Structure formats: C-alpha cells, structure tokens
Amino acid sequence: MNTTFVLSWIDYAIMLIYFAFVLGIGWALKRYMKDASAFLEAGRSMPAWVAGLAFISTNLGALEVMGMTGSGTKYGMLTTHFYWIGAIPAMVFLALFMMPFYYGSKARSVPEYLKLRYDEKTRGLNAILFAVMTILASGISMYALAILMEKVLGWNFHLSLILSATIVLAYTYLGGLSSAIYNEVLQFFIIVIGLLPVVFLSLKDVGGWHGLQEHLAPIVSSKGFAADTWTTTWKYTGSAKANPLGVEWYGIFAGLGFVLSFGYWCTNFLIVQRAMSAESTTAARNTPLIGALPKMFIPFLIIVPGIVALVLMNTPDKNFSLPLNAAGQPIYDYTIIMLLQHYLPAGVLGLGITALLASFMSGMAGNVSAFNTVWTYDIYQSYIRPVTGDKASDDKHYLFIGKMATIFGVVVSIAAAYLASMFGNIMDFLQTIFSMVNAPLFAVIFLGMFWKRTTGHAAFTGLLAGFFIALIHHGITFPEGADTLVKGGWICKMHAYPVEMAQNFWTAIYAFSTSLVVTVGLSLLTVQKKSVEELKGLVYSLTPKLREEKVAWYMRSTTLAILVLSIATVLTILFW
Amino acid sequence: MGIDIKLPIGLMFTILGILLTIYGLLTNGDSVLYSRSMQVNVNLWSGLGMLVFGLVMLFLAYAQRKSKK
Numbered sequence: 300m301n302t303t304f305v306l307s308w309i310d311y312a313i314m315l316i317y318f319a320f321v322l323g324i325g326w327a328l329k330r331y332m333k334d335a336s337a338f339l340e341a342g343r344s345m346p347a348w349v350a351g352l353a354f355i356s357t358n359l360g361a362l363e364v365m366g367m368t369g370s371g372t373k374y375g376m377l378t379t380h381f382y383w384i385g386a387i388p389a390m391v392f393l394a395l396f397m398m399p400f401y402y403g404s405k406a407r408s409v410p411e412y413l414k415l416r417y418d419e420k421t422r423g424l425n426a427i428l429f430a431v432m433t434i435l436a437s438g439i440s441m442y443a444l445a446i447l448m449e450k451v452l453g454w455n456f457h458l459s460l461i462l463s464a465t466i467v468l469a470y471t472y473l474g475g476l477s478s479a480i481y482n483e484v485l486q487f488f489i490i491v492i493g494l495l496p497v498v499f500l501s502l503k504d505v506g507g508w509h510g511l512q513e514h515l516a517p518i519v520s521s522k523g524f525a526a527d528t529w530t531t532t533w534k535y536t537g538s539a540k541a542n543p544l545g546v547e548w549y550g551i552f553a554g555l556g557f558v559l560s561f562g563y564w565c566t567n568f569l570i571v572q573r574a575m576s577a578e579s580t581t582a583a584r585n586t587p588l589i590g591a592l593p594k595m596f597i598p599f600l601i602i603v604p605g606i607v608a609l610v611l612m613n614t615p616d617k618n619f620s621l622p623l624n625a626a627g628q629p630i631y632d633y634t635i636i637m638l639l640q641h642y643l644p645a646g647v648l649g650l651g652i653t654a655l656l657a658s659f660m661s662g663m664a665g666n667v668s669a670f671n672t673v674w675t676y677d678i679y680q681s682y683i684r685p686v687t688g689d690k691a692s693d694d695k696h697y698l699f700i701g702k703m704a705t706i707f708g709v710v711v712s713i714a715a716a717y718l719a720s721m722f723g724n725i726m727d728f729l730q731t732i733f734s735m736v737n738a739p740l741f742a743v744i745f746l747g748m749f750w751k752r753t754t755g756h757a758a759f760t761g762l763l764a765g766f767f768i769a770l771i772h773h774g775i776t777f778p779e780g781a782d783t784l785v786k787g788g789w790i791c792k793m794h795a796y797p798v799e800m801a802q803n804f805w806t807a808i809y810a811f812s813t814s815l816v817v818t819v820g821l822s823l824l825t826v827q828k829k830s831v832e833e834l835k836g837l838v839y840s841l842t843p844k845l846r847e848e849k850v851a852w853y854m855r856s857t858t859l860a861i862l863v864l865s866i867a868t869v870l871t872i873l874f875w
Numbered sequence: 876m877g878i879d880i881k882l883p884i885g886l887m888f889t890i891l892g893i894l895l896t897i898y899g900l901l902t903n904g905d906s907v908l909y910s911r912s913m914q915v916n917v918n919l920w921s922g923l924g925m926l927v928f929g930l931v932m933l934f935l936a937y938a939q940r941k942s943k944k
Contacts, residue, residue: 309898313891320887327878349880481880488884492925496917504913644908646898646918650891 304451304640310649317489317653321470321660324481328474335697338475339672340407340576345477347582349484351589354573356483358594359490360662361655362443364601368638369631371605372612372621374543375515375529376874378605379598383532384556387591387867389564391860394587396839397565398574400748402583404836407575409568409744410677416747416837418755418828419681424762426677428736429568430670434708435729437666438715444659445716450622451636452652460716463656467663468709471671472702476576479661479668483573486657487593493647493654494600497635500642501607504617511603514610529606532874545798554804558811562737566744569669581850588859595867601635608634611641663712671704679704728785731773731803738807739765739814746818751838755828757821765814772809778802879939885932892926895919 332338345353370378406412410429414422441460448459470478505511508530516526528535528542535541536548546554564570564587574586611619612629619641621629639651679700680686686693739762746753746761777788778799787802796802835841852858899919902908909916 309894312894316887316890316894320883324878324880324883327883481878481883484880485884485887488888488928492888492921492928495924496912496921500912500915500917503915642911644911644917646895646902647912647921650895650921 304453304648304652306452306649306652307645309646310652313646313649314653314656317657318466320485321466321482321657324485325470325473325478328478328481331477332473332475332698334694335675335701336694337477338698338701339668339675341476341480343576344578345480345573345576345582347577347585348589349480350573350577350582350586352487352593353480353483353576354570354586355590355594355597356487356490356661357570357573357665359487359597359658360440360665361447361658362440362662364490364494364655364658365443365632365635367598368601368605368608368635369633371602372608372631372634375519375606375609376532376598376602377528377536377542377544378602379532379870379874380544380551380555382594382598383867383871384551385560386564386594387863388556389560390587390591390594391863392561393565393571393574394584394591394856395860397744397748398584398587399580399842400837400839401571402575402577402580403842407676408673409566409571410673412837413744413747413758414677414681416829416834417743417753417758421743421755421759421762422677422681424759425740426673426681430673430678432729432733432736433569433666433670433673434711435715436733437663437670437708437712439719439729440659440662440666441712442716442719444656444663446720447636447655447659456720460713463660463663464709464713467660467667468706471664471667471709472705475701475705476572476668476672479664480573480576482664483661486654486661489650489657490654491593491600493650494604494635496647497604497638497642497651498600501604501638504642505607505610511607511610514614515606518609518613529609530874532871534875539797539801544800545796546801546804550801550804554808558738558741558807559734559804561745562734562741562807562811566737566740568673569665572669572672581854581856584856585854585859588856588863591863592866595863595870604638605634608638663709667705667708667712670708671701674704674708675701731785731787731806734803734807735766735769735773735810738769738810742811742814743818746815746822747838749839750819750822751831751834751840752827753818753822754825756825757818760821761814761818764817765810768813769806769810772806773802776802776805879936881932881936881939885929885934885936888925888929889933890929892922892924892929895922896926898922 336342367378401412404412404415406415410422410426413425441464444463445456445460448454449456470482505514512527512530515529519529520526524543525535533548536551539545539547574583577583577586611617612621619637621631621637622633624630639648643651675697680697742765743758743761747758773787774790775793777792777795778786779795779797786799831841895918899916899922902918903916906914
C-alpha cells in the first residue's frame with residue numbers, strides 16, 4: 300500500500316515558517332553565549348514554566364509519540380500506566396525530595412553530583428556511559444527521522460539526515476542549552492496543537508468515547524480478552540493473562556511505577572538538566588511539577604487516537620491499515636502517521652507533519668545539549684584540562700570546548716544513524732542497555748541522598764553489580780517468540796516471559812534490588828571518607844530544610860504536588 | 876536568558892493561525908479536500924484556535940514587558 304503523503308504548498312509553507320522560528324530563536328540567543336555557563340547551563344535563568352514545559356517536551360520526542368500511539372493500538376488504555384503510575388509519582392518525588400540536592404549542591408550535571416557525593420570513579424563511570432549512550436540515542440533518533448522522511452515524504456534518506464542534523468547543529472551551536480530549551484517549549488505547543496485535530500476527528504468518526512467502547516467490544520472479545528479491556532487501566536491486571544500487557548498489577552506497580560520510572564525520571568541527566576537550568580531553588584522544584592500537569596493529559600492526545608486506529612483496522616469500509624514489516628506484521632509505530640494521512644486534509648496535515656519533525660529534532664537537540672555538558676564538565680574539565688584559575692581564559696576555553704563538543708556530538712550522531720541503518724537490532728539493543736544502567740543508578744543516587752553512611756566504594760560497586768545482574772537476567776530469560784538473541788536468552792533459555800515488557804520490568808527490578816543490597820552492605824563494611832561538612836547540601840539529613848514562606852501558597856512545591864497527585868488519582872479512578 | 880519566549884511563540888502561532896484561517900475560508904465547502912475530515916473544515920477551526928492562542932501569548936508578553944517598565 301502507498302504510505303507516501305502528497306503535500307501541497309500550504310503544508311510546506313507551515314513547515315518553513317516553523318523552522319524559520321526555530322533558527323531565529325537560536326540566532327536571537329547568540330549574543331548571550333559569553334561563557335560556558337551560559338552555553339551549557341542556560342545561565343541558571345529559566346522561569347519555572349519554561350523549564351517545566353521543556354522538561355516534559357524532552358520526553359515527548361517523536362519516538363515516544365509514535366511508540367505510545369502504537370501501544371495504544373496494541374494495549375489500549377493500559378498504556379496510560381506509562382503516565383499516571385509510570386511517570387507522575389517519580390516526577391513528584393524528583394521535585395520534592397531530589398531537586399533540592401541536585402540544584403542546591405551547585406553540581407552542573409548528574410555525574411558531577413556523584414563526584415561531590417561519592418568520588419571520582421563513580422562520576423567517571425556514569426559520565427562516560429552517559430556520554431556514549433546519549434550520542435547513540437541521538438543517532439537512532441536521527442535515523443528514525445530520516446527513515447520517516449524517506450517513507451512518508453518521499454525525500455532522500457541521506458539528504459534528510461544531513462538536513463535535519465544541520466538544523467539541529469545550527470540552533471544548538473548558536474544558542475546552546477537555552478536554545479534547546481526554548482525550542483522544546485515551542486515544540487510542545489506545536490505537538491499539542493498539531494495533534495488535536497486528529498484526536499477530535501478520530502473520536503468523532505467512531506461516535507465519541509462511548510461509540511469507541513461499543514466498536515471495541517467485539518474486536519477485543521475476538522482476541523480473547525474481556526470486552527472493555529482496551530478502555531480500562533487496572534481492571535484486568537489481576538492476572539497477567541487477562542490483559543494484553545502480560546503483566547500483573549504488582550509487576551506494573553513495582554517495575555513500571557517504581558524502578559523503571561524512578562530510574563528514568565530521577566537520574567537521567569537529559570531530563571534533570573532542564574530542572575537544573577531553572578532560576579531558583581523553588582523554580583527548580585516546581586519544574587517537574589509543572590511538567591507533570593500536561594504530562595497527565597498527553598494520553599488523550601496520543602493513546603486515544605491509537606485505540607481508534609484498532610477500530611479502523613477492523614472495520615473494512617474505513618479503508619485503514621498499517622504498513623506491514625518483512626514478517627507480515629503491522630508496524631504499530633506508524634499508527635500516528637497513518638492516522639494523520641487518514642484524517643487530515645492539506646493544511647492541518649502540514650501542521651501534523653511539522654509537529655512530528657519538530658519532536659524528532661528537539662529529541663536530538665536535547666541529547667546533544669546534555670552530551671556537550673557532560674563532555675565539557677565531567678570528562679574534559681576533569682581528566683583532560685582542569686580549571687587553571689584564570690577565570691576569563693577558562694570561561695573562553697570551556698565555551699569553545701562546549702561548542703566543539705556540540706559539533707562533535709552531531710557528527711558522531713550521524714555516524715550512529717548510519718550504524719543503526721546497517722544493524723536493525725541496534726535500537727532494541729540500546730533500549731535494553733538503557734534499562735540496565737538506569738535502575739542501579741537510581742539505587743545509588745537514592746541511597747546517596749537519604750543515607751549519609753553510603754560510601755563511594757560501595758556506590759561504585761553497587762552500580763557495577765546492578766548492571767551485571769541485569770545482564771545475567773537478560774541472558775537467561777527471553778520473551779516468548781523472540782527471534783533474536785538481542786531480546787535475551789543468550790546464555791541459556793531458563794525462563795520465558797509472556798511479553799518483552801514483562802522481561803524489561805523484571806530486569807530492572809533485579810538490577811535495582813541487587814544494587815541496593817550491594818551498596819548498603821558495602822557501605823557498612825567500608826569507611827566513609829567524606830566529612831559531615833562535605834556532605835552538607837548533598838544528603839537529606841545534613842541539609843537545612845527549605846523554607847517556602849516567601850513564595851505565594853499556590854506556587855509552593857507542596858501545593859503543586861498535592862494538585863498533581865489529586866488529578867492523577869481522579870484520572871486513575873475514572874478510567875479504572 | 877535575554878529573550879521572552881512568549882513573543883516568538885505568540886508571533887509564530889499568530890502567523891500560522893492567519894495562514895490556516897485564510898486557507899480554510901478559501902477552501903470552505905471543498906468536499907473533495909475535506910472528505911478525509913468528514914466534511915469538517917478543520918483548517919478554519921485550527922486556524923482560528925491558533926490565532927487566538929497566538930494573540931493571547933503576544934498579549935501576555937506585552938503585559939509582562941509593560942509591568943517590568
């Protein structure tokens with residue numbers, strides 16, 4: 300079937316206007332880029348709402364939009380577990396309990412926090428892993444974008460790759476982190492506004508939410524599930540076999556709600572960097588909370604149309620189908636694109652495509668701007684050329700290095716994109732590695748912030764042990780029907796999980812628990828080398844409590860946190 | 876850091892809003908174009924929505940600038 304879109308002049312006009320503004324923002328910021336701090340930390344000057352929207356926008360990359368819409372088709376409203384239980388509690392925790400230490404410690408990155416709290420080797424391990432993974436992630440995002448442009452717009456793969464890389468390079472080189480953040484805010488609005496017509500039209504097509512439920516019942520029943528499985532969230536999680544996710548409620552709760560989400564939201568520098576750029580401690584704490592407000596409603600924007608797509612696929616006169624892969628299976632990641640094509644006429648179609656392109660590019664820009672910070676501060680400044688003490692020349696030098704790292708990051712991303720085009724499995728492989736690295740990191744940072752006894756040797760060993768156990772677990776288990784060893788079972792096939800998701804959850808749970816036990820055990824056996832004075836501002840019990848009296852009651856972090864948690868609870872009950 | 880992001884956001888959505896609104900008006904009743912969207916003139920509605928959003932952003936930017944002076 301034909302997946303290529305026919306775009307008209309108006310669609311291209313919308314795209315051009317958007318990219319003119321993207322580059323314009325970079326250009327307007329150029330004159331403020333006087334030192335490394337302005338370029339790499341946005342001068343710690345962002346208002347909470349800007350940082351908050353950027354915070355959520357970084358996560359709302361195109362792979363997320365495409366993946367979550369596809370998951371909506373595959374799993375229905377159960378996909379909201381990635382939001383209401385799988386993101387909100389972690390974001391609130393980050394805001395209330397962790398941001399004061401990340402921000403207050405004056406660390407400029409997550410690895411640097413590890414250096415201040417633990418020691419050089421823990422920082423080094425984290426910094427190098429993060430730098431490598433970020434660049435690979437950026438390359439994969441680039442590859443996915445170029446494939447999309449080739450398939451959907453009929454553009455040349457190589458040209459698309461170079462063109463998008465050039466745009467990203469231009470605005471991150473000109474305006475650094477500020478430019479990335481401001482563009483993420485712009486992207487947030489274009490995604491929401493660009494996708495709203497699809498939500499509206501798809502729901503109208505099936506007769507609203509109730510119409511959707513009625514249409515779904517026979518389709519879902521024929522798959523062997525209860526009729527309302529696709530429109531409920533917790534109702535059928537009593538047993539793994541009763542829901543399409545293939546995970547029970549406690550697996551969702553512990554794996555997704557705790558280990559995976561806390562590992563992602565609370566330790567990923569890409570995300571935390573947005574909150575670190577805020578103008579004050581209160582703004583830094585409010586950043587994840589302000590981000591959480593729209594985050595809760597994103598399921599209606601991207602998951603609901605995905606559910607409608609399931610109805611369309613099973614209704615022959617709607618004339619809707621997904622492209623098939625080589626094995627004859629539908630490519631669920633293309634659901635959103637097929638919906639855009641199905642419902643949108645010229646005009647809003649251009650808007651929808653622009654929204655997707657925007658989210659791809661801001662994903663890359665986010666990765667590049669996190670990479671250049673970690674490279675400049677945690678690798679270059681620590682191991683290659685330490686601060687000399689001459690502030691003026693240091694500022695100039697590290698700004699130059701930051702800019703060079705930006706170019707280097709984009710160039711290596713392009714190389715990684717070609718690598719991804721040669722080895723199709725590299726995406727699966729990387730996602731697996733990510734989940735193995737994040738969970739132990741959360742255990743170590745969590746212990747570091749809340750238990751002053753945790754030592755550097757213990758943290759370092761804990762990180763390695765958690766990663767090692769994750770590898771072993773992945774090596775001896777596999778999801779049913781796995782066709783490659785990338786999915787697991789490369790040591791022996793000891794245990795089979797019903798779906799890949801279940802395997803990921805349990806990998807993370809084992810990694811986290813191991814890391815926690817090893818770090819606690821070794822901390823008790825080793826000597827704490829950091830003095831109480833050194834740990835002040837880094838550990839909960841040694842830091843004076845934050846006072847918020849000067850802040851209006853409705854802008855206090857606790858007020859916002861209660862609001863966020865209440866809305867999440869109401870949504871959970873409504874769609875139970 | 877220097878710029879007020881509300882200004883470019885407001886400006887962009889105002890421009891895009893005007894563009895889509897005009898396009899929507901010109902193509903109003905084009906049953907071939909709007910067959911995909913079940914004859915809803917989504918261009919006109921999206922255009923108007925974006926125009927309102929853009930103008931609100933511009934107004935907020937203006938109000939903030941004024942109160943700072």
